[in-house]
Amino acid sequence: MAKCRFGATNRRAALGGAGAARVVTQIAALQTTTTTRPHSMKIKRFDCSLVTRLVLFGLMLIGISAVLRYHILIGFLEKEQAQVAADQQSIIASYLAQDIGYRVQERVRYLERLALHLPADRLEDGHAMQAWLREHQELQPLFAQGMFVAAANGQILVDYPTLNGRRALSLADYPDFKRVLQGATVICPPLLSPATGRPIMAVLTPVRDAHGRVVGILGGSTELTAAGFLDHLQRAQLGPTGSFLLISPEQRMIVASSDEALVYTRLPATGQDLLMDQALQGFRGNGVGLAANGVNEIKAFAPVPGTSWLVAATLPLAAALPTVERTRALIARGGLIQAAMVVLLVVLAYLWFFRPLRRAAALADRMTRGELPLSPLPVDRRDEVGQLTMAFNGLLARLKLHQAELQHQAHHDVLTGLPNRMMLAERMQAALTHACRERNGVGLLFLDLDGFKPINDTLGHKAGDQVLQEITRRLRQVARHGDTLARVGGDEFVLLVTDLRLPFEQGAQALAEKCIKTVSEPICLDQRQYRLGVSVGIAVCDGSCDADSLLQAADQAMYAAKANGRGCYVIAPARPACANTALSAPAETAGTTRPADSAHS
Numbered sequence: 001m002a003k004c005r006f007g008a009t010n011r012r013a014a015l016g017g018a019g020a021a022r023v024v025t026q027i028a029a030l031q032t033t034t035t036t037r038p039h040s041m042k043i044k045r046f047d048c049s050l051v052t053r054l055v056l057f058g059l060m061l062i063g064i065s066a067v068l069r070y071h072i073l074i075g076f077l078e079k080e081q082a083q084v085a086a087d088q089q090s091i092i093a094s095y096l097a098q099d100i101g102y103r104v105q106e107r108v109r110y111l112e113r114l115a116l117h118l119p120a121d122r123l124e125d126g127h128a129m130q131a132w133l134r135e136h137q138e139l140q141p142l143f144a145q146g147m148f149v150a151a152a153n154g155q156i157l158v159d160y161p162t163l164n165g166r167r168a169l170s171l172a173d174y175p176d177f178k179r180v181l182q183g184a185t186v187i188c189p190p191l192l193s194p195a196t197g198r199p200i201m202a203v204l205t206p207v208r209d210a211h212g213r214v215v216g217i218l219g220g221s222t223e224l225t226a227a228g229f230l231d232h233l234q235r236a237q238l239g240p241t242g243s244f245l246l247i248s249p250e251q252r253m254i255v256a257s258s259d260e261a262l263v264y265t266r267l268p269a270t271g272q273d274l275l276m277d278q279a280l281q282g283f284r285g286n287g288v289g290l291a292a293n294g295v296n297e298i299k300a301f302a303p304v305p306g307t308s309w310l311v312a313a314t315l316p317l318a319a320a321l322p323t324v325e326r327t328r329a330l331i332a333r334g335g336l337i338q339a340a341m342v343v344l345l346v347v348l349a350y351l352w353f354f355r356p357l358r359r360a361a362a363l364a365d366r367m368t369r370g371e372l373p374l375s376p377l378p379v380d381r382r383d384e385v386g387q388l389t390m391a392f393n394g395l396l397a398r399l400k401l402h403q404a405e406l407q408h409q410a411h412h413d414v415l416t417g418l419p420n421r422m423m424l425a426e427r428m429q430a431a432l433t434h435a436c437r438e439r440n441g442v443g444l445l446f447l448d449l450d451g452f453k454p455i456n457d458t459l460g461h462k463a464g465d466q467v468l469q470e471i472t473r474r475l476r477q478v479a480r481h482g483d484t485l486a487r488v489g490g491d492e493f494v495l496l497v498t499d500l501r502l503p504f505e506q507g508a509q510a511l512a513e514k515c516i517k518t519v520s521e522p523i524c525l526d527q528r529q530y531r532l533g534v535s536v537g538i539a540v541c542d543g544s545c546d547a548d549s550l551l552q553a554a555d556q557a558m559y560a561a562k563a564n565g566r567g568c569y570v571i572a573p574a575r576p577a578c579a580n581t582a583l584s585a586p587a588e589t590a591g592t593t594r595p596a597d598s599a600h601s
């Protein structure tokens with residue numbers, strides 16, 4: 001069947017290279033990916049760095065744990081320490097109250113004993129009374145301001161030692177005066193001494209006659225701060241800022257205190273110090289509350305036995321919690337040390353754990369940018385980084401395999417596995433260059449099967465494919481080592497022969513005859529034998545021609561062989577020179593040979 005071979009060349013190129021073109025595009029895309037220079041993968045932004053995130057995460061953990069520790073631990077410590085301090089204050093306040101109670105009772109009992117022995121019938125005898133008072137005062141001076149005797153109407157008759165203005169006083173003005181007349185010993189509320197201006201306490205006890213009637217009053221007064229009475233309260237210390245108070249609830253007065261400025265001062269108004277208000281209403285014990293001066297204080301209250309007084313021990317909360325303050329500083333210091341350690345550890349971890357990762361990333365980056373050939377990354381360790389690197393290497397191997405497959409597909413025919421037109425062109429170019437250098441010849445045998453279409457049409461494409469594969473197998477046996485057998489169209493093959501010696505045509509002819517012979521062997525299909533033929537066009541060259549011209553010359557010669565009756569070969573009449581030198585006489589059949597057995601099947 002006559003065909004326009006030159007027009008068909010392009011069509012065949014399209015046919016033979018249809019799949020290949022797609023493959024070539026894929027390869028080009030791959031090459032583009034690997035050769036274009038993408039942006040560097042270096043981590044430039046500080047906030048993108050894993051190390052930064054780890055450091056921030058570590059610092060955040062430390063911050064949270066410090067805040068939690070601070071609130072839980074400090075809260076617990078504050079509570080515990082405040083309780084311990086309050087209990088201690090209670091013990092001290094209670095001890096002081098007992099001691100003060102003892103001292104007061106000692107004076108009360110002393111005065112009551114004296115009253116029993118006082119000669120009631122000589123009350124009006126001033127000299128005798130004063131001598132009696134002096135004798136007992138000097139014997140046991142429990143009342144620092146001395147003692148005095150008053151008539152039943154409250155008028156002070158005599159005192160020792162004599163104090164200015166004392167005799168002018170009337171005991172009838174005291175609120176408890178009547179109780180004394182009824183026979184009770186009374187501890188008078190503290191008051192400022194008219195004589196010294198200092199706070200004093202007086203004790204009054206009745207003097208009875210032989211019939212038991214109250215005929216007078218024996219009294220004793222003492223300054224609260226007098227030696228041997230409450231002076232020890234003044235000297236008592238409760239930390240650097242704490243104080244002890246002796247309180248008279250009826251008067252809402254501080255009777256005595258370790259803080260001199262508070263002595264004989266009034267307590268804050270109701271509502272200003274709730275804990276104190278509760279104590280004045282009878283609460284005894286300890287607690288923490290806001291004082292009138294706005295400071296949180298621990299207060300402990302203890303009653304003074306035998307009196308209505310109470311002892312209060314007060315201490316600012318902050319002063320009671322030195323451990324808490326130290327713990328606070330400790331937590332802050334610990335937090336800072338931990339933060340520094342986290343930074344240090346993360347840096348060490350970065351250097352130790354992430355260095356292989358960074359190195360692998362840098363290598364992969366350089367490979368991606370084409371600075372290094374694609375090769376497996378070194379695997380230093382068997383940890384997660386090593387696993388990642390191995391996985392990357394596996395991926396790389398698959399990529400290379402895939403790339404090789406694509407390369408193969410782009411250069412080979414899928415059905416026969418023979419080189420396709422693209423690869424043939426490369427081989428021809430190489431063969432011509434080689435021939436030029438070696439001064440020998442290159443031959444091209446263009447083979448087109450005869451009678452192939454009927455097999456396809458009658459037995460189907462599958463059988464046609466089997467035939468093409470069988471023909472390929474046979475032609476491969478004919479081709480010498482170093483020759484290239486390519487499939488360039490449906491039933492078209494090209495055999496590229498190199499290293500031909502002069503005369504070049506002679507070697508090519510021998511090969512053509514072998515091809516015609518082997519193709520014409522019967523083919524067994526579907527238990528029937530079929531015969532095919534092949535028309536061969538031969539073109540030879542000494543290496544000075546170009547590949548296209550050589551192919552066109554062989555193609556035209558094959559066309560001539562077809563025209564000559566098929567099953568034969570035709571040698572191109574003139575050796576091709578260059579691409580622009582077209583073969584002028586494709587029908588010329590000089591050198592046409594028809595082997596005896598080259599008949600169509």
Ligand SMILES: Nc1nc2c(ncn2[C@@H]2O[C@H](COP(=O)(O)OP(=O)(O)OP(=O)(O)O)[C@@H](O)[C@H]2O)c(=O)[nH]1
Binds near residue numbers: 450451452
């Ligand atoms: N089975 C199969 N058939 C193909 C393939 N490629 C092309 N063909 C068929 O091969 C046939 C080639 O046609 P022709 O060259 O005219 O066949 P022919 O009978 O040898 O004719 P002449 O070359 O003129 O001798 C067509 O029918 C194509 O459809 C293929 O890969 N497999």
